[in-house]
Amino acid sequence: MPAFDIKSITGVLPAMVTPFDENEKLDEQRLRAVVNFLIERQVEGLYITGSTGESFLMSPEERKRVVEVTMEENRGRVPVIAHIGAISTFHSIDLAQHAERAGVDAISSVPPIYWGFSADQIHGYYADITRSTKLPMIAYNVPMAALGFDMIKRLSSIDGVAGVKYTATTHHDIIRIKEEIGQDFIVYSGADEMAMSGLSFGADGIIGSFYNSMPEIWIALRDAVAAGNLAEAKRLQEIGNAVIFFSLSRGGIPSIKRAMAWMGCDAGYARKPLGGFIDQAADDKLKAEFRGLRDERKLSGVAFLDAL
Template sequence: MPKFTSFSGVYPAMVTPFDENEELDEKRLRALINFLIERKLEGLYITGSTGESFLMSPDERKRVVEITVDEVKGRIPIIAHIGAIGTRVSIDLARHAEKAGVDAISSVPPFYWGFSGDQIHGYYADITASTSLPMLAYNVPMAALGFDIIKRIAGIDGMVGVKYTATTHH
């Protein structure tokens, strides 16, 4: 399986399909993956907010990663969002994603309480150090990383970029 060293182009934030009983729909997930690959996208961003990560259990998130890696078969890079409300769960998801074969990981900053810059830096440093995968910080409006924090976490070994989400693009 090829290892991707740079990430550019379109990486859609992939949805995660569920059936009428709120169970992961593997057949539809595999079909969606192939539909997106057929559109010549450069990669996939999975298990993020659009992928319903915060509505899934860690085991469900792991299963989505496993199915996606199996279906992609190295054809395009996969970035797995591993963010959770706690560092321990995020590290567990990151280690699983690495073993499963994704190409990079990403995480929202800790967001429930008002965390200091030192705490946010520590969160990203701990997660990034837990694997050999490149990390992208996920800057979302509800937990916006200020420019000073972005500059600071950019110095973490293994931090390669920022996934930026905004309500406007002015």
């Protein structure tokens, strides 16, 4: 039985990184540190083994171990949504059932990718997974395999599909989802650079990559939107976006992990081809570049930049 009801899982949820060591092996000690680091910074949940978590660069056994370690270290402090998506329905069901046994509160999945699957095949994929567990499912609308409004509406009729992680820029559809599917259908805005827009358009929460490295910005942004202070929310979004776009040109996930390390949480390294080991010289160069961004843009309030 999940510890948290899906309707209570709102707010700021990092799409948690997965630490790998210098040899690209899963690093369980660093993983435990990441879980505690994020919870201590008052995030309101964790979205694990997703794209930011490099799930598609891991074996099923590694993905299961990340779920197990996360749940052991979390100890029921915050809700956990586990991404269990794979191309194969068979493997996704196996991951979903394991996640249920491990005690997660909900599961999530991208639609099956690689082949051009039909609408009926995608519908069948989600229906088969939700039948296999009692956990609520959060469908994942992602650019590489976009679902679109009509498919989201169709999936919402499946018993167990409780909402959608909406990682797209068409935020007018968030309003439409709430109006046509229903207010109880959960929407998580998944585009970090449009968090303000997603929340303003009615998203129940935000899930994103850069909530690992600067959760304080997104928590403050969420609070500003809730208070109707859109000028402050815009200011915070601009700060977040400056860091996001600067980081992406230097490798998004590797930059996030180094930023966390500069705050005392060594999140390890990214697996190739996303990244790999960063030696001291490369780390010093990256630090210097971020200092330059901070000083040029006069950015303040970002903990990892303040720490440089």
